[in-house]
Amino acid sequence: MTKNTKVAHGKGSVAIIGAGVNGMFCAYYLLKMGYRVKVLDKVADGLTSKNNAGLLTPSLTPAPKISTSEVIKALTGGDGPISISPLRVAADPIWFLKAAKYANDESRTQKIIDMGKDSLKLYTEFFGSEKINADVKKGVAALYSSTEEARRLSKKYHGKFIGEKSIRSLGYTELQGGIIFKDELSINPIKLFAGLREKIIELGARMEFGDEAKLYVRGGSVECIRAGAKKIYADKYIATAGSWSGRLLGPTKINPHIEPARGFSMLFSTGGRKIISAPALLEDYGIAIAQHSANLVRITSFFELQGMDHDLKKKKEEWLLGIIKKHLINYAKMKLIKKYYGFRPCTPNNMPVIGAAPEIDNLFIATGQCRLGVTLAPITGKIISEMIDRRPIKKYMWLREFVKN
Ligand SMILES: Cc1cc2nc3c(=O)[nH]c(=O)nc-3n(C[C@H](O)[C@H](O)[C@H](O)COP(=O)(O)OP(=O)(O)OC[C@H]3O[C@@H](n4cnc5c(N)ncnc54)[C@H](O)[C@@H]3O)c2cc1C
Structure with a gap:
């Protein structure tokens, strides 16, 4: 039997696909703003967002030559x-040709370093206010x-x-x-992952695990998500599916080229x-x-x-x-x-894909942070949540250039 669920309304409802560190920081800021948030993941235990080096080092951002x-x-x-x-x-072959073209191109490096430094400030605030022990x-x-x-x-x-x-x-x-x-900073990613999850649940996030979520798109909007036998409806949807983002976004015809x-x-x-x-x-x-x-x-x-x-x-x-x-x-x-x-x-040009989905009015995408996905997660969450709250951060308008179809 198909069960239909609706994310309950407060300020508005948001469904996030992907409970990695980027999905969870989106959830964190939205919950703080008063949104109702549901986070879906096909796996309960996490993978990449737990199994990384845990270095929050924006200065070392430049891709190695x-x-x-x-x-x-x-x-x-x-x-x-x-x-x-x-x-x-x-x-x-196109991904690899582009990657070869951008491999040693430092022209946009400073933007990512600055973004990483803003993210580091958010981490400091986060660890200061939430008392999460991540072996910082x-x-x-x-x-x-x-x-x-x-x-x-x-x-x-x-x-x-x-x-x-x-x-x-x-x-x-x-x-x-x-x-x-x-x-x-250096953190223990396993502890950050666990602490973040606990925090967003405490703030009211509903989390569902076990089914691959699929986007259903009709007439320029996401109509709902299907996960197993359930249909999930929300006002806005965020795709934070990491390396699976291309597969998730298939029905939207948007290719984040990951x-x-x-x-x-x-x-x-x-x-x-x-x-x-x-x-x-x-x-x-x-x-x-x-x-x-x-x-x-x-x-x-x-x-x-x-x-x-x-x-x-x-x-x-x-x-x-x-x-x-x-x-x-x-x-x-x-x-x-x-x-x-x-x-x-990873995108071939080393730039993340963060922002409103082109031509789909209620979908937002946050992926492509590659080697810096943990470092950039708080700023990613902040950018997306402010965008959903209709107060887009002007400083980060340049990201639009990289959210391409
Ligand atoms: C070895 C290693 C070292 C690293 N070191 C660092 C480092 O020092 N510093 C740093 O900043 N970054 C580092 N990174 C990169 C960083 O770990 C990643 O960029 C980051 O974890 C990506 O987070 P995410 O939330 O975007 O994606 P993920 O953690 O991959 O989360 C995406 C989630 O979406 C779920 N999902 C996907 N599709 C669906 C679907 N259709 N339905 C339901 N669920 C779905 C997946 O199950 C997954 O849990 C490292 C990575 C690795 C592998």
């Missing part, structure tokens, strides 16, 4: 954090094997240069130069020992390390454009563990306890 030799290595299955499946290239650590390092590179980038990104001795005191070795971003970029997290127990004194990005390898608590270290890496496959190859795992062994002074004290994967929702 990728040389032609690295692209060849990525296509041919060589060592390293990046891999590209030739099958994916064949399936969507202030101060993140970017570490390099070249002193010159670290010096050059410290000037460019306005961080403090550190030398080999200071790097050792943080728990890392065989790295010659680094940059400290003293105001940027390619999933797989990454892995590994959790290590430490027996209560301090392994590092500051979270860091090993920039030469695309590896992130954070010690969330006395007994938990997280190592994260890989940017793999190979669809939704989630098998971590033994060779890749050995590469990652080999690098960590080389650069972590206390590596031997850690024990691997869990491995996770996630899919970053």
